[in-house]
Amino acid sequence: MTVLVTGTAGFIGNHVALRLLEAGHQVVGIDCLTPYYDVRLKTARLARLTAFPGFREERIDLADFEEVARVFEVYRPRRVVHLAAQAGVRYSLENPRAYVDSNLIGTFTVLEGCRSVGVEHLVFASTSSVYGANREQPFSEHHPADHPLTFYAATKRANEMMAHSYAHMFKLPSTGLRFFTVYGPWGRPDMALFLFTQAILKGEPIKVFNHGDMVRDFTYIDDIVSGILHVLDTPPLPVTSLAPLPDPATSPVAPFRVYNIGNSRPVTLLRYIDLVEEALGMTARKIMLPMQLGDVPGTWADVSDLHADTGYQPETPVEEGVRRFVEWYRSYYNV
Template structure:
């Protein structure tokens, strides 16, 4: 089996690729190394992957459809895990075209290349953001998700619709994964837990929105990777019980399925911050801010589908996960962060 992982220098892509290599799989990793966040962090992840003889790293943009199709054919790719995307809710408010180009056009290229190359299973990243204005908890893949509250969420919902069209038209097995607030070592600097840690280590105030009363289903990276790994050999089959009169959005008469991957245990933001403080051994200076456009008050994943189909439920506690992230952060950034703190303290 040769697996193509798009966005392999990204947070989830890196961890998944490392797991696949550990399991003896051959991995082709693709990334364009855009500068949405620190490119050096991506390079450092990438360097660990290219050290393996079973990994071929390709620096290429999904905008190059012909190059993508040629790569898939040349490498004999049988399965694709599509994780490359323009992420971030708030960034979509000021840079909408980045989402249209990457999340829509880029995904369209992946779908068409998968069809042309006869891919046996396409797994792709969706997001808990698709639940948008929904307030019924926990979020279920059987819920209607037609009311996104950000362009990012709208592009992810669009990905699910595009995937279904290809599953219907060309019998392409597609699995969409709605990730819930992923965190852990080698994470994305634009994520709240990462920026909180940066600022706490540097002695700078953190911005806490909605008075810290928001809840998130924080999900540790190893749990996410385990869920993806188990699903790779579990390509969706048409559901013979699918009812056109009462359509279930999470499954289909076509080889198409959507799963939630979340911790199934939402945590209030203030509790999350307190855990970061505890693991860093430092207190945060907090600036309380109102709710931001595009944000939602809570996320909570129903993971029954994941449990039923691949017998897996994420189990890493916040204390365990944040502890591991804090250890990695201090190892990767420690000297620089401590210097910033010392300089700031001396200035005071």
């Protein structure tokens, strides 16, 4: 089967593409290697994929409508995993334009590509950030998600609505996945685990926002990849958590769904730092700071819907996941 994956030089897309190639699928990978963070890391991730004869790389910008249309026409994929995006909550305070180009226009071109070749199932990335500062925990797909705190979250929530409308108007079956803080080997240099590990090893202080009281549902990359592949293989169900659909028997709608995908065992930031210190055998120098604009005090995924529909079950305790990240970091950077 040919699967088109966007964001194959990125953290999650790279792991997904690798798992699909190992399972014998053909993968077409789209990524333009944006300079948001270290492009050498992205190139090294891509090198893990180019070793497979079933991998085709298309280095194009998703905001380029004609190029995206060409790729869909040439490969005519049956399934699409759309993970490319301008990620990062804080960066959307500095450069909102990047989120319009990659997340809004980029998702539009993917939806149009899917429509043009009649893709059977589109699975796309959303985020726990759509819940904003929702106080009701754990976050459930049945809670409102109408008050995003950052422009990043707003574009991701818009992606869910765009996909919902394509399911309705053009019978494109799709599933959105709200990821909860993903970490693991080959992880993102702008995220806490990478920054903490890097700073501690260099003997530099680390910035601890909200005095370490923030709670996050850190989710190990392998559990995210398994969840994505479970969903990709499960035809989407004719229900929606965004809005009641008309009677599917009389209406030309396609199935659409959003699911949380997280570890469902949140820990405080201070506990997370403890685990990094233990894994490194070193002590961090901490600079305690207040909460930053756009941050939320806590995230915690209710994954019961995903479990009921696909059997998804996260397996990696955060202690183990942090150890595996630190091991990868030390060997990759030879430190």
